[in-house]
Amino acid sequence: MRRTGTPSSVIKSPRKVQTTLRLPRQLYERAKQFVDGGNKRSVNDLIVNALTAYVSAMERRAIDDAFRPMAKDKQYQREALRLAEQFSASDAETIEIGERDLAGA
Numbered sequence: 076m077r078r079t080g081t082p083s084s085v086i087k088s089p090r091k092v093q094t095t096l097r098l099p100r101q102l103y104e105r106a107k108q109f110v111d112g113g114n115k116r117s118v119n120d121l122i123v124n125a126l127t128a129y130v131s132a133m134e135r136r137a138i139d140d141a142f143r144p145m146a147k148d149k150q151y152q153r154e155a156l157r158l159a160e161q162f163s164a165s166d167a168e169t170i171e172i173g174e175r176d177l178a179g180a
Contacts, residue, residue, distance in 0.1 A: 096122070 098106075106121050115121040145151045 103118070106118050109115055109121055110118055115124070
């Protein structure tokens with residue numbers, strides 16, 4: 076690993092970044108219980124999994140927040156209804172074909 080002018084607490088590798096993390100002692104102890112119980116290989120794995128889930132949830136929330144105004148947008152609602160009506164015949168045909176495939180016909 077090569078250091079490239081980064082702070083001493085951050086070391087970069089091609090796929091991962093090493094950094095220092097300060098945790099409240101109680102939180103660390105609670106996390107360590109999961110590791111000691113065999114649920115995770117290391118506290119690092121637990122933190123990576125938890126942070127990944129949290130960031131994914133935040134990203135989903137940002138997407139939901141971006142789409143939320145559409146629920147009150149009358150012009151969008153009219154356009155969505157018009158499109159649904161235009162595709163209703165092909166939607167019904169797709170459902171029929173899918174049901175036949177499931178039935179083995």
